[in-house]
Amino acid sequence: MSSLLVENPGWLTTVQDLGRPGFGALGVSPSGAADPVALQLGNLLVGNAAGAAALEMTLVGGRYLFPEGGVIALVGADFGATLNGQALEMWIPHAVRPGGTLELGLTRAGARCYLCIAGGIQVEQFLGSASTHLLSGLGGFAGRALRKGDVLQFGAPDQSIRRRKLSLRVREALKPRKCLRVTRGPQADWFSESATHDFFATTFRVSEDSDRLGLRLQCSSLALESPREMISEGVSLGAVQVTPSGQPIILFVEQQTAGGYPKIANVIGADLHSVGQLRPRDEITFAHISLEEARALWNAQQRLLNSGEELFA
Amino acid sequence: MEFRAASDQAMLVYLGEEIGLESHRRVFQLLRLLQEEPLAWVRNLQPAYSSLLVTFDPCAVDHQEVEATLRRYEESAEKMTLPPPRVLEIPVCYSDEFGPDLEEVAAAHNISPSRVIELHLSRSYRAYFLGFAPGFAYLGDLAAEIATPRLTTPRKKVAAGSVGIAGTQTAVYPFATPGGWRLIGRTPLAMFRKEREPMGLIAVGDEVRFRTITREEFAAWPPQ
Numbered sequence: 001m002s003s004l005l006v007e008n009p010g011w012l013t014t015v016q017d018l019g020r021p022g023f024g025a026l027g028v029s030p031s032g033a034a035d036p037v038a039l040q041l042g043n044l045l046v047g048n049a050a051g052a053a054a055l056e057m058t059l060v061g062g063r064y065l066f067p068e069g070g071v072i073a074l075v076g077a078d079f080g081a082t083l084n085g086q087a088l089e090m091w092i093p094h095a096v097r098p099g100g101t102l103e104l105g106l107t108r109a110g111a112r113c114y115l116c117i118a119g120g121i122q123v124e125q126f127l128g129s130a131s132t133h134l135l136s137g138l139g140g141f142a143g144r145a146l147r148k149g150d151v152l153q154f155g156a157p158d159q160s161i162r163r164r165k166l167s168l169r170v171r172e173a174l175k176p177r178k179c180l181r182v183t184r185g186p187q188a189d190w191f192s193e194s195a196t197h198d199f200f201a202t203t204f205r206v207s208e209d210s211d212r213l214g215l216r217l218q219c220s221s222l223a224l225e226s227p228r229e230m231i232s233e234g235v236s237l238g239a240v241q242v243t244p245s246g247q248p249i250i251l252f253v254e255q256q257t258a259g260g261y262p263k264i265a266n267v268i269g270a271d272l273h274s275v276g277q278l279r280p281r282d283e284i285t286f287a288h289i290s291l292e293e294a295r296a297l298w299n300a301q302q303r304l305l306n307s308g309e310e311l312f313a
Numbered sequence: 314m315e316f317r318a319a320s321d322q323a324m325l326v327y328l329g330e331e332i333g334l335e336s337h338r339r340v341f342q343l344l345r346l347l348q349e350e351p352l353a354w355v356r357n358l359q360p361a362y363s364s365l366l367v368t369f370d371p372c373a374v375d376h377q378e379v380e381a382t383l384r385r386y387e388e389s390a391e392k393m394t395l396p397p398p399r400v401l402e403i404p405v406c407y408s409d410e411f412g413p414d415l416e417e418v419a420a421a422h423n424i425s426p427s428r429v430i431e432l433h434l435s436r437s438y439r440a441y442f443l444g445f446a447p448g449f450a451y452l453g454d455l456a457a458e459i460a461t462p463r464l465t466t467p468r469k470k471v472a473a474g475s476v477g478i479a480g481t482q483t484a485v486y487p488f489a490t491p492g493g494w495r496l497i498g499r500t501p502l503a504m505f506r507k508e509r510e511p512m513g514l515i516a517v518g519d520e521v522r523f524r525t526i527t528r529e530e531f532a533a534w535p536p537q
Contacts, residue, residue: 024359026513027443126507136447136488186317186325234359234366236323258361258444266320294321295371302372
């Protein structure tokens with residue numbers, strides 16, 4: 001076991017893995033990494049299982065000390081990282097010498113940067129996952145975001161460091177998008193034809209009031225009228241619900257599990273990692289595709305993530 | 314049974330059109346059946362008042378196959394005998410201190426706060442489903458005389474154990490979370506603890522009654 005000392009936790013840094021699906025009947029949402037694609041690639045780069053626990057940093061990175069050293073990879077958004085003062089290339093594994101300090105600044109693009117460490121972050125599992133659920137204070141490191149002075153443990157790496165890099169083709173195929181592809185929501189037919197037309201023709205701005213529970217979208221010119229009252233029902237990840245004030249909200253990884261607002265659309269599985277990289281004030285649009293197309297894109301993404309050595313250049 | 318795609322990996326199964334025990338029974342039966350005879354491609358089951366959200370592995374099945382399989386389950390689900398509901402009693406200290414909306418709820422219905430408490434205690438409630446946060450059970454139905462809409466602006470933080478009402482539903486907040494339900498009291502019980510088995514105090518299908526306790530009893534309640 002080696003340790004990691006948090007000298008500065010950045011703005012919001014949590015332990016995340018691929019989440020805990022399967023406990024909806026207990027009211028527990030799956031949680032997990034906001035950009036699961038980056039998390040998986042980062043883990044593979046350092047020789048971990050794809051779903052090992054890592055640190056998810058949000059908008060501002062922070063400073064981390066490795067008293068015993070380690071092997072790390074940074075993936076996701078570029079936070080201008082340095083290791084012992086030297087600029088650190090992302091998407092590639094690095095050996096950190098004992099006493100090494102990793103420092104990250106403000107995001108340059110994207111919302112979340114992942115620090116994957118060979119051996120994986122070790123925390124007590126809650127319902128089979130290391131993922132932090134902030135709303136209920138469960139899972140992860142003490143059920144909360146990291147604080148200055150926290151000491152985290154990580155396991156022994158499975159293998160010695162291998163110099164490898166993701167192929168350009170893979171990076172390109174998995175790049176986050178600003179035009180989110182959606183399928184029809186379960187109440188899509190409740191919205192008028194003109195509201196639906198406007199929804200797809202509008203550029204929305206991500207509100208400051210966005211987090212792991214959901215992303216609120218703003219638009220001055222559009223008021224989607226929520227047509228009628230509905231009985232609360234289970235909500236799927238990436239659902240685009242419309243509140244009575246006409247504001248669309250993309251329900252995200254820490255979403256409440258049921259809700260009573262109509263859903264006009266649902267972000268496709270293959271684009272959910274793109275949602276995790278959206279920052280406040282980013283501008284996005286939606287494009288409609290069929291369920292068949294969405295499933296084909298998801299299957300292709302999964303095949304790519306599971307293609308082993310072909311991922312690397 | 315009615316089906317509607319929720320996403321490329323989720324299907325909503327509707328088993329009724331209203332909030333009530335009949336819809337609840339059908340949802341609970343299908344949920345129990347899918348828990349007892351699990352399908353390999355089911356990733357998550359989220360029950361609600363009259364529907365079940367089934368999240369599945371899209372690499373294994375498509376929506377047509379999900380629908381066809383669940384239709385085959387429908388008949389066995391209907392025949393499923395449900396165990397009689399577990400009966401739980403939850404102690405609540407009703408007061409202005411713990412229930413900052415008690416006066417307002419009373420005023421909205423032109424009754425006294427003690428009448429609000431009396432009506433809240435007057436019946437047992439069914440746990441229709443859990444959602445919002447781990448262990449948060451939607452309990453119904455409230456006496457019509459105290460049914461009150463949610464706050465227009467939710468509170469940023471509601472204390473754990475707070476008892477709230479919203480529409481014809483009542484619930485206990487298991488954690489200190491934001492919340493828009495009108496608060497009328499608080500329980501000293503821990504509604505969800507990860508160290509406990511089962512973790513949640515209330516499960517789908519339970520019958521819940523409330524019991525009034527004093528401020529002194531609340532303060533003296535043993536930690537759990």
